[in-house]
Amino acid sequence: MKYKVVLFDADGTLYNFDKAAVQALKSSFEKYNLTWTDNIFEFYEQVNKKLWNDFEKGLISTSEIKTERFKQFFDVINVRGINSVQFSFDYLDALSQNNFLLEEAEDIVNWSSKKFELAIVTNGLASVQNPRFMNSELRKYFKYIIISEEIGFAKPKSEFFDFTFQKFNNPSKKDVIIIGDNLNSDIKGGLDYGIDACWFNPAKAKNINGIIPTYEISNLNELKKILM
Known part of the structure; x- marks a missing residue:
């Protein structure tokens, strides 16, 4: 893989x-x-x-x-x-009491959890994110939930990714990929850190930021071909 x-x-x-x-x-x-x-x-x-x-x-x-x-x-x-x-x-x-999943989210996370180690990496407020994740059907699939407010650094800062990599015992960067919808915090953050980055763009919005993702998808199930 x-x-x-x-x-x-x-x-x-x-x-x-x-x-x-x-x-x-x-x-x-x-x-x-x-x-x-x-x-x-x-x-x-x-x-x-x-x-x-x-x-x-x-x-x-x-x-x-x-x-x-x-x-x-x-x-x-x-x-x-x-x-x-x-x-x-x-x-x-x-x-904090609302956690609506996007279409295909549980399917792709369930599939991914059988093949890879997973983490959620989010810029958010701990008081909101923790209850949402704890009450979500997705929680059981993730090894780590990393919330910017709890660690003191936010994506796209390299310190956020340093912390994340330490949780996974510092894997090789070629073995790690980030998937996100934000071209700056997720995609630029990942690319600047030296890992592959997949832009989730369900609206098929035009990329005018000059940030070129490793991959671009509009449906989460497209990840299966990329990850394998």
């Missing part, structure tokens, strides 16, 4: 994070008697993605994401009189 260790990103690769986030945000809006409209999540994502991009660049901490995200979001949608810190806590609690 070509590889020995397979690293899977979580959200957007195995888990339908957008669905979980919409549900958590809607329930939080209901709790605070706020009006939900069709464009609310779009406004939220604009704020959220910018903050996570800043986090991946090392510009802000996860604590700042927690405190700033809804403060900035409420400014955008002109909401006043809501405690943004408490709202964030309630949203994260709701989010």
